[in-house]
Amino acid sequence: MTLDAGSAAIIQLAWARRLGLDDHAFGDALATGDRVVRADESARTVEFVRLFGSSALVGPQCLIDAAAAVPDADLAQHVTLLTLTRSHGGHGLGAAALFFxxxxxxxxxxxxxxxxxxxxxxxxxxxxxxxxxxxxxxxxxxxxxxxxxxxxxxxxxxxxxxxxxxxxxxxxxxxxxxxxxxxxxxxxxxxxxxxxxxxxxxxxxxxxxxxxxxxxxxxxxxxxxxxxxxxxxxxxxx
Structure with missing residues (x-):
């Protein structure tokens, strides 16, 4: 079954709030084509989420900088995040598909x-x-x-x-x-x-x-x- 456009917006709103982003972050990112980022120096987990064509990355600023040139398709791969976080003792939580x-x-x-x-x-x-x-x-x-x-x-x-x-x-x-x-x-x-x-x-x-x-x-x-x-x-x- 296909999702209603309004439902996709609700899902993006929920994830924006969960990741500590502005409510319209995913929608704005889709319009501009940019990745949404939020630097959090106290974060103990690095999170990359891609939803309906928009993406967001939350973690320490140094890791956001290191990932700036990495395409979304690569960043979605667990091994890529592990490589970027190796010097920070990164260890796996894995990659998960999201269905709605x-x-x-x-x-x-x-x-x-x-x-x-x-x-x-x-x-x-x-x-x-x-x-x-x-x-x-x-x-x-x-x-x-x-x-x-x-x-x-x-x-x-x-x-x-x-x-x-x-x-x-x-x-x-x-x-x-x-x-x-x-x-x-x-x-x-x-x-x-x-x-x-x-x-x-x-x-x-x-x-x-x-x-x-x-x-x-x-x-x-x-x-x-x-x-x-x-x-x-x-x-x-x-």
Whole structure:
């Protein structure tokens, strides 16, 4: 699905505020063709974000100067930021594709389904998943959780959880986690769809962030109907 032009402007506004930029920074950058920069000598993370053709870089002034002649396409590569920050002890946070939606088709499953809004089920689900998956999704940071429950022999087993947290009062940052034994059955799609529609009903625009090497998360974003909108590349300073 395609994003409304107004939704793209809302997304850029939210990211401008998140990065400490002027509200119209991304729009102005698109008009001028310039990269938006903000020098922050206290920053412990260097952030490069490209959204709908505009880009922004936040970090110490020396790194902004070093990146001035580097094209956006190169700066979006994690290895480029690592190289620029090597003398500052830069170590990787990676590059992530950003997807967005202001409307989505509803994904459903046949039969009845129990959905829990509680934290205990989400915590139990995390305990059944690989640590790397748990860390990338970060359910503990997503306040609104919708966990699909399978009831068997008197037990309530959490199978998948779709969740979101509100950012800048404009975006719903979405995440989904599925029990490894129950993957490839469409549960992740359903859980994500439930959370996404709850967020849309609250008047928020959906955001999905997936590491560029995470083929499963990228495929799920496209399957849900999200639109690719940009990339975020980050490096921690030592």
């Amino acid at each position: 939606a202001d409307d989505l088709p509803l994904k459903q499953v046949a039969g009845e389904m129990t959905v829990s809004h509680g934290s205990p089920e989400a915590i139990e689900l995390e305990s059944r998943c690989p640590p790397d998956d748990v860390n990338e999704v970060g359910l503990s940071d997503l306040e609104n959780r919708y966990t699909i429950i399978h009831e068997v022999a008197g037990r309530r087993l959490p199978l998948a959880c779709g969740a979101y947290t509100e950012r800048e009062g404009l975006l719903a940052h979405l995440g989904v986690l599925v029990d490894p034994e129950w993957r490839r059955r469409g549960l992740g799609t359903v859980a994500a769809s439930i959370a996404a529609h709850e967020a849309l009903a609250a008047g928020l625009t959906i955001q999905w962030r997936a590491d560029v090497s995470n083929t499963g998360a990228l495929a799920l974003a496209r399957h849900l109907g999200l639109s690719a909108g940009g990339i975020q590349t980050s490096v921690h300073l030592g």
